[in-house]
Amino acid sequence: MLENPVWAALSGPQACFAEASGDAARYRSDVAPWCAVADPADPSAWADLATLTDQAALTAPALRPPAGWQPVTVIPGVQMVGHTMTGVHDPSAVRLTETDVPEMLDLVSRAKPGPFGKRTVELGNYLGIRHEGRLVAMAGERFRLPGWTEVSAVCTDPDFRGQGFGARLTMAVAAGILEHGDLPFLHVAAENAAAIRLYERLGFQTGHEVVFAAYRRVD
Structure with a gap:
């Protein structure tokens, strides 16, 4: 699967x-x-x-x-799975909905996490962090298959990187996935060694190679 x-x-x-x-x-x-x-x-x-x-x-x-x-x-890419992770809710994370889509698309255009459309938000739970009202980081759920839900669109405004927002939101999204009975997984480019190391620290294990x-x- x-x-x-x-x-x-x-x-x-x-x-x-x-x-x-x-x-x-x-x-x-x-x-x-x-x-x-x-x-x-x-x-x-x-x-x-x-x-x-x-x-x-x-x-x-x-x-x-x-x-x-x-x-x-x-x-080339890598699929990573969270068989043993627990996830952590983040009190600063806010639920993003269809009304936030213009801001989400603007953030995607600057942070470039990968494809994101005007209805992608409908695929699952999306969370964001705001600074002085401005959306500066987000992550959410994309592919949902029996027993598994993908963490996707993890991104941070270039002006706010290095503050751990991506890691916090990844863990918060994973916590929600686990609560509704699925296990989290994600995809990352094989050349992005820093992201792979981060996800390993968060509890994901490297699965198989993908393209x-x-x-x-x-x-």
């Missing part, structure tokens, strides 16, 4: 956010850019994906698209 988290989410707990065709699915474009196929080695699943989009972003341990799909970006890849149809 963790080997193909987007498929597990879109064919399971987050099916309400999916556009699906056979053995392929994608989040609605205003929710998230991610797509998935049931079996990345199955050409027929990629043919199903082609009926949904001609530009696809996927993540899995290995992706082997058939002829007709050209890689645009391939980034974050974007492809486009060329025929």
Whole structure:
């Protein structure tokens, strides 16, 4: 399941956010850019994906698209899991909702944690820290699959980095995930050694290698 988290989410707990065709699915474009196929080695699943989009972003341990799909970006990554962590609530963290989306998008544009759309906030619980009313850090839940929920969009305004906001929010989001009966996991770029060390200190363990890849149809 963790080997193909987007498929597990879109064919399971987050099916309400999916556009699906056979053995392929994608989040609605205003929710998230991610797509998935049931079996990345199955050409027929990629043919199903082609009926949904001609530009696809996927993540899995290995992706082997058939002829007709050209890689645009391939980034090595690591999936990390929180089998034994406990999480810690943060009294300074505030719940973010749809009314906060303009501020969240502005923070994302400056902190660049990865893809975040105007409806991403609907995927789960998002928490933020404010300084003098200004949103300066946030983190939340993205992929939700049976028994697991992903911590995502962990980011801090460049002017406020080094104060531990990201770590605090990661632990607070993890605490919420554990309370509703799931285990937390997350993804990080393999080259981001500092982030990997931080997440290890917070209680995450390195799982398997993944790739974050974007492809486009060329025929």
